[in-house]
Structure formats: structure tokens, C-alpha cells
Amino acid sequence: MFDGIRWQKLIESLLKHLIIFKFYFQDEKFEKPMEKLNKSQRFQNDFYHKQHQWYTNLEIYTRTSTIYTIPYERKNYELTFNTNKHGYLWMKNSNVFDNVKILTLTTKLIVNNAEYYFKNVESLILRCYSHENFYENDDKSDLNSTKIELLRTIVNLSNIKHLTIDNDIYLTSSLFLDLLKELPNVSSLKIDEDQLMKIFDNIELCEYLNENIKKLEIFSAQFFDKRIFLNKINILFSQVFPNIEQFTCDYMKRVDDLLVILKQCSKLSIIKCEGISKSVNSWIEINASGLDVYLDFEFVNEDNDDDEYDYDDDDDDKYDYDEDEEQIKRSLLNRGLI
Numbered sequence: 189m190f191d192g193i194r195w196q197k198l199i200e201s202l203l204k205h206l207i208i209f210k211f212y213f214q215d216e217k218f219e220k221p222m223e224k225l226n227k228s229q230r231f232q233n234d235f236y237h238k239q240h241q242w243y244t245n246l247e248i249y250t251r252t253s254t255i256y257t258i259p260y261e262r263k264n265y266e267l268t269f270n271t272n273k274h275g276y277l278w279m280k281n282s283n284v285f286d287n288v289k290i291l292t293l294t295t296k297l298i299v300n301n302a303e304y305y306f307k308n309v310e311s312l313i314l315r316c317y318s319h320e321n322f323y324e325n326d327d328k329s330d331l332n333s334t335k336i337e338l339l340r341t342i343v344n345l346s347n348i349k350h351l352t353i354d355n356d357i358y359l360t361s362s363l364f365l366d367l368l369k370e371l372p373n374v375s376s377l378k379i380d381e382d383q384l385m386k387i388f389d390n391i392e393l394c395e396y397l398n399e400n401i402k403k404l405e406i407f408s409a410q411f412f413d414k415r416i417f418l419n420k421i422n423i424l425f426s427q428v429f430p431n432i433e434q435f436t437c438d439y440m441k442r443v444d445d446l447l448v449i450l451k452q453c454s455k456l457s458i459i460k461c462e463g464i465s466k467s468v469n470s471w472i473e474i475n476a477s478g479l480d481v482y483l484d485f486e487f488v489n490e491d492n493d494d495d496e497y498d499y500d501d502d503d504d505d506k507y508d509y510d511e512d513e514e515q516i517k518r519s520l521l522n523r524g525l526i
Contacts, residue, residue, distance in 0.1 A: 192230030355380030361390035
């Protein structure tokens with residue numbers, strides 16, 4: 189697929205009237221960067237550039253490489269560290285990435301004078317590590333106030349509606365608030381529950397989330413029985429996210445937790461879960477016809493669940509924010525948000 193000469197011969201012999209030629213090729217062969225560069229240059233001769241005005245970019249990563257025609261046609265793009273870029277157009281005022289709607293951005297790439305710009309991104313995924321460099325420590329870089337300000341030089345922030353925050357990013361509640369303020373149209377949030385638990389020490393952040401977030405997805409690397417956010421489920425949905433219209437999580441174990449969400453979120457129309465317990469499934473079978481909420485799940489855990497599981501485990505004492513919860517509640521009541 190990487191052989192530009194073979195493609196040229198094929199087009200000249202069988203596709204003489206071809207006008208539009210678009211491709212995205214990924215090469216996972218272990219080759220030296222110079223060998224990959226030499227192969228890509230076969231797509232950059234007079235046949236492609238002068239005769240047809242077909243241009244390509246080559247990106248060489250740590251383990252793989254890709255070559256694609258420009259503008260980049262895919263909706264998803266991951267901007268990774270340790271990438272050697274070669275091609276016809278790498279400039280901010282070009283239209284190379286105008287088709288990208290979902291951008292995955294490694295925080296180390298948020299730098300001054302970046303050579304790329306994404307005009308039409310609607311979903312921003314912030315990661316500490318890229319897939320290509322997951323095991324390389326030098327790829328790690330925390331998100332700070334300077335990087336948050338520099339984001340606007342890389343992405344058109346006013347167009348972003350959905351934000352995903354990776355669990356490995358160091359993000360204080362104040363930085364989280366600063367980030368959200370740079371993204372004025374974000375109404376959909378996907379966040380790791382460890383990150384989410386930091387919100388309780390920042391009343392202004394809780395107020396902002398209350399007013400602006402309509403879709404919430406909570407994910408975690410924890411086992412289903414150790415979900416941290418369930419310890420704070422009442423305040424989370426009654427005072428911070430009562431206005432959400434869609435909620436997504438990977439597992440719903442207790443009927444009581446489902447009832448809290450249904451009771452506190454009056455605008456809710458969809459709940460999505462990867463899996464649910466037998467007890468939750470039984471409750472849904474009995475009550476679904478009387479609900480205004482669509483419940484979507486992929487599987488039912490047939491193992492017996494203890495519905496009376498005690499979430500107040502000693503290991504979770506560090507998440508006891510009772511005093512902060514009262515402050516949040518008073519603040520939201522004073523502002524008429526609950």
C-alpha cells in the first residue's frame with residue numbers, strides 16, 4: 189500500500205480519468221525512519237504533485253507510521269509526542285485537519301508556536317500518555333495553567349462540546365475549573381471517578397458543572413464493588429449534576445443507586461450502562477414501562493450481588509467531604525440552583 193510507484197502505474201493504466209484520490213495507510217513494519225521517508229517520497233513526484241495536485245503527509249511514530257492524502261479525511265486524530273512529520277503542508281493556516289471532529293491530545297504537545305491547528309474539533313480527549321509512547325516516561329507532562337491558556341493556539345475551543353479527561357492527568361479542582369472556562373460550549377463530560385472526586389473542595393466548580401453539564405460519563409479502573417463515586421451519589425446527583433439529560437457508567441449494581449439517580453435528575457432521558465446486576469435488571473423488568481427514562485445496557489451480571497454492600501469502606505475515608513458537601517449545598521441553595 190505504501191508503494192507510490194505501483195499506485196502510479198495502476199492509475200496510468202487502468203484509472204486514466206481518476207480525479208479524486210484519497211487514502212490513509214498505516215505501516216506497522218519495523219523499519220528505520222529514513223527507509224519509511226524514502227517510501228513516502230514515491231507519492232511526491234511530478235505525477236502526484238504537478239499532474240494531479242495530490243499531496244500527502246507522512247507521520248513516523250515510535251512503532252508505526254502513517255501516510256495520508258491531505259486534507260486529512262478521518263474524523264478522529266491523535267496528536268502524539270515523538271512524531272516525525274514530513275509532507276507538503278504543515279502550517280496553521282492550512283486546511284489539513286479541517287475534517288477532524290475528535291481530537292486526542294497528549295498534554296506534552298500543548299506548547300507555544302505549535303505547527304498544527306484544528307478548527308472544527310467537537311470532542312477533545314486529553315491524555316497524559318499516547319498509545320505509541322505509553323511505556324516511555326518522557327512522554328508524561330502534567331496539565332498546568334500555562335498549557336490551558338496555550339490550548340487555544342492549537343484548537344478552536346469555542347467549537348468543542350465534549351471533553352474527556354484521562355485518569356493519569358494531574359488536575360486540581362482549580363485547574364479543572366480554569367479548563368472548563370476555556371471551553372464555554374462544553375456540555376458533555378467524560379471523566380475518571382478519581383478526578384471527579386476532586387470537585388468537592390471547590391464550590392465554584394460544582395456550581396459551574398451544575399449549570400453547564402448535560403451529559404455525564406463516569407469511568408474507572410476500579411472493580412465494580414469499589415466504585416468511589418457511589419459513596420457520594422446523593423450529593424453528586426442532587427447538587428452537582430441534577431440537570432444532566434444523559435448518564436453513562438460501566439456498571440450499575442444497586443437498585444438504590446439507580447433510584448437516587450432517577451429521583452434527583454428530573455431532566456434525565458437516557459441511562460447507559462455496560463452492565464447491570466441481576467437485582468437491577470429485575471427492577472427494570474418490573475418498572476420500565478412506567479419510566480420516562482430509556483435504560484440501555486449490554487449485559488446482565490448473573491452472579492449474585494449483595495445489594496446491601498457497604499460502600500463506606502475504611503479505604504475510602506479520604507473521600508469523606510461532609511463539611512464541604514454542606515458548604516456546596518448552602519451555596520447552590522443561595523444561588524437557586526437546587
